[in-house]
Amino acid sequence: MPATLSRAARTRIKICGLTREADVDAAVEAGADAIGFVLWAGSARHVTLARAAELARRLPPFVMPVGLFVNATQPEIDAACTAIPNLLLQFHGDETPAQCDAASTGRRPYMRAARMKPGFDLLDFAQSYPNAQAILLDAHVDGYGGGGKVFDWSLVPSGVPRPVVLSGGLSPANVIDGVLRVRPWAVDVSSGVEVGKGLKDPELMRRFCEAVREADARRADADRGE
């Protein structure tokens, strides 16, 4: 895989923390490329594996389910991979590179979250997870993630050796700026499209995806020198 994919023609979109059928359908309709299910019981957006599998069965081709884990056990991860065969794993706890590789049984694709704060060496972090399909950049919040907080995007250096997913406090109001400044492979949102924890708003999801498409258009114009 090319190390950096920031020149992708289209910024991919993940919407995370879904718990309801109607929200899954609306997210797909809005244009999400990936739907995240929080499989960590410590989150207000938590869904059981059975519920996540039920929701994931609603996804059409080319829209992928993402399972979000925080320091899960191997049996928990194995059960999730069995229940949802095309599940992309997202490790959002304190998992080491070895734990991530072992948990993904060394072959299943996974994303590793990085909790960004001043002084955090993202280049070193990304290099220590060479098998991660992407590094998801989130704000450093209490409770591991889903905090609705924006981190300082100037903390993201150029040349990160893995595809980057920009996350943390994104919304329809700021995602254009985030895409143009960070030029990520993808963006990820949860709080910014909600009316309550785990309760997504179809109109906010539509506006978020529309804003990402606008950002891509502006990025293409800038790349053409227009």
Ligand SMILES: O=C(O)c1ccccc1NCC(=O)[C@H](O)[C@H](O)COP(=O)(O)O
């Ligand atoms: O969403 C949660 O409740 C959550 C809890 C614990 C760890 C991670 C969690 N979410 C992970 C995500 O991928 C979120 O989309 C990401 O943290 C951004 O959330 P937000 O800032 O609310 O958009």
